[in-house]
Every structure is written in structure tokens, then in C-alpha cells.
Amino acid sequence: MIKQRFFKLIEFYIFDDKYSNKIVIESIKWNKEGLIPVITQQYDSGEVLMLAWINKNILLDTKLGYYVSYWSRSRCKKWQKGEKSGKIQLLKEIYLDCDGDTLLFKVNQYGPSCHSGCLSCFYNKLLTNAKIVKNSIISPKFLYN
Amino acid sequence: MIKQRFFKLIEFYIFDDKYSNKIVIESIKWNKEGLIPVITQQYDSGEVLMLAWINKNILLDTKLGYYVSYWSRSRCKKWQKGEKSGKIQLLKEIYLDCDGDTLLFKVNQYGPSCHSGCLSCFYNKLLTNAKIVKNSIISPKFLYN
Numbered sequence: 001m002i003k004q005r006f007f008k009l010i011e012f013y014i015f016d017d018k019y020s021n022k023i024v025i026e027s028i029k030w031n032k033e034g035l036i037p038v039i040t041q042q043y044d045s046g047e048v049l050m051l052a053w054i055n056k057n058i059l060l061d062t063k064l065g066y067y068v069s070y071w072s073r074s075r076c077k078k079w080q081k082g083e084k085s086g087k088i089q090l091l092k093e094i095y096l097d098c099d100g101d102t103l104l105f106k107v108n109q110y111g112p113s114c115h116s117g118c119l120s121c122f123y124n125k126l127l128t129n130a131k132i133v134k135n136s137i138i139s140p141k142f143l144y145n
Numbered sequence: 146m147i148k149q150r151f152f153k154l155i156e157f158y159i160f161d162d163k164y165s166n167k168i169v170i171e172s173i174k175w176n177k178e179g180l181i182p183v184i185t186q187q188y189d190s191g192e193v194l195m196l197a198w199i200n201k202n203i204l205l206d207t208k209l210g211y212y213v214s215y216w217s218r219s220r221c222k223k224w225q226k227g228e229k230s231g232k233i234q235l236l237k238e239i240y241l242d243c244d245g246d247t248l249l250f251k252v253n254q255y256g257p258s259c260h261s262g263c264l265s266c267f268y269n270k271l272l273t274n275a276k277i278v279k280n281s282i283i284s285p286k287f288l289y290n
Binding site: 021024037039041045046047048050051064093094095096097098099100102104114115116118121122123124125126127 | 166169182184186190191192193195196209238239240241242243244245247249259260261263266267268269270271272
């Protein structure tokens with residue numbers, strides 16, 4: 001209830017209101033696994049790169065200008081983006097949505113963000129028939145040595 | 146296992162491969178509630194507007210050029226975006242990510258996408274201190290009559 005009130009309150013705030021990051025992070029509505037989704041977007045082109053998940057501890061360690069880390073749901077551990085492939089993301093901006101359950105990271109992505117070698121993970125375009133619209137930078141064969 | 150193989154397979158496809166939407170939708174990895182997240186992005190500006198959820202039936206009814214609907218987790222029912230506020234989204238493009246568990250809808254948003262009256266739901270900017278960076282189009286007081 002307290003969390004709901006916080007986000008209701010800020011709906012009626014106007015421009016340039018400030019409050020501490022601590023209050024915001026305490027108000028986030030983590031799911032049953034203690035996670036929320038993070039949309040990752042290339043900061044200058046606006047391309048949506050991927051969707052990942054994060055928990056409170058990783059978010060508290062997240063710093064503007066540094067490498068981005070997420071929570072790997074498949075491996076059940078913290079995962080620094082690019083730790084194996086070298087294709088890191090440097091964090092430019094962080095946004096939280098209106099009801100406190102989704103983050104948007106604007107990043108500078110080095111090389112492909114996708115394990116497939118594409119810049120973006122969203123390369124399956126659904127039309128009347130689906131079509132792969134890959135913009136491959138590198139073959140996945142060469143991404144992990 | 147079949148789902149995993151499908152997405153593994155397409156990693157190594159090259160340009161302009163086509164397959165039926167039905168195969169793709171059957172391969173989607175729905176969560177325990179039968180949902181996956183949808184990132185909604187303004188098709189021309191690239192602004193990320195919101196994150197919502199969708200199920201298989203709603204996705205099967207989703208058509209390019211028409212209104213967008215989602216699954217409301219709070220109200221447990223299908224929810225046509227803008228059904229109350231009139232601030233609808235017309236669907237331009239649909240993308241599925243590399244492992245089949247997140248969608249990206251590129252839309253044309255009429256008016257604000259956010260119930261707060263902002264174009265985007267992502268108006269809480271986390272800096273050293275958090276700051277609300279609203280780009281209000283309309284006050285929420287006037288959005289729902």
C-alpha cells in the first residue's frame with residue numbers, strides 16, 4: 001500500500017521534482033522472485049536492444065557511466081553483460097516507469113547486444129508471415145571463444 | 146525442448162528467411178501465467194512508451210494497422226489500450242526476441258500512453274538523486290472522464 005501511494009503521489013508532481021534514489025528503489029514493486037524487467041535501449045539511436053531482469057542488490061550497485069549487470073534467470077546468478085563476449089554496455093541513463101515495476105536503461109552498446117551476433121535481440125519480425133530481419137554484426141560462432 | 150531448438154535454429158539463419166507466424170507463436174515461451182512482456186515503442190521517434198503483458202489468444206487476435214490490446218494483470222482481463230481514455234495505439238510492427246519470451250510492438254500512440262498524462266510511462270529519472278522528468282501532454286485529472 002505504501003508503494004502504491006508513492007507512485008500515486010508522483011503522478012501529480014510537476015516538473016523537476018526531486019527525491020532520493022533510496023526512496024525510489026525502496027518503492028519498486030519486485031515480483032515474487034525479487035526481480036523486475038529492464039528494457040535496454042541504445043541511448044543515441046533509440047534502438048531497443050534487449051529485455052533482461054534485475055534484483056534490488058544489483059540495482060543498488062548499478063552506476064551511471066559503468067558496466068551494466070543483470071540477473072540471469074537461467075543461471076540464477078548475477079551476470080555482467082559482455083563478461084564472456086566482451087560486448088559490454090555502458091550505462092547512460094536510468095528510468096523507472098509510472099508504477100514502479102519496470103526499468104529502462106539507456107546504454108552505449110559495444111558490438112552486438114544479442115548472443116546471435118545481432119545488434120538487437122528483436123530480429124524476428126512478424127508479418128503475414130514471420131521474417132528474420134537480422135542486422136548481424138558478427139556470427140555467433142565467433143562471439144564466444 | 147522443441148521451443149528451444151526452434152530459437153537455436155534461427156540464430157544461424159541468415160537474411161530474409163521466412164516461416165509462418167503460427168510456428169513462431171507456437172514457439173513462444175509463455176510464463177507460468179501464460180504471459181510474456183511487450184515493450185511498446187513509438188515507431189517514428191523511437192521513444193519507449195510502456196511495458197505491458199500479453200497472452201496467446203490476444204496475440205493471435207493482434208493485427209498490424211489495428212488497435213493494440215494487452216492483458217491487464219491487475220484486472221485479470223483483456224484490455225484494449227485507450228478503451229477508457231481514448232488514447233489508443235495503432236500497431237505498425239511486431240518483433241519477437243531471440244529466445245522467444247519478449248515482444249516489441251512499434252506503434253503510433255495517440256496522445257499520452259501513460260495514465261499520468263505523460264507520453265511515456267518512463268518519467269522517473271534516477272540520477273544521484275531521482276528526478277521526475279515528465280513530459281506531460283495532459284493532466285491525469287482530465288484523462289479519464
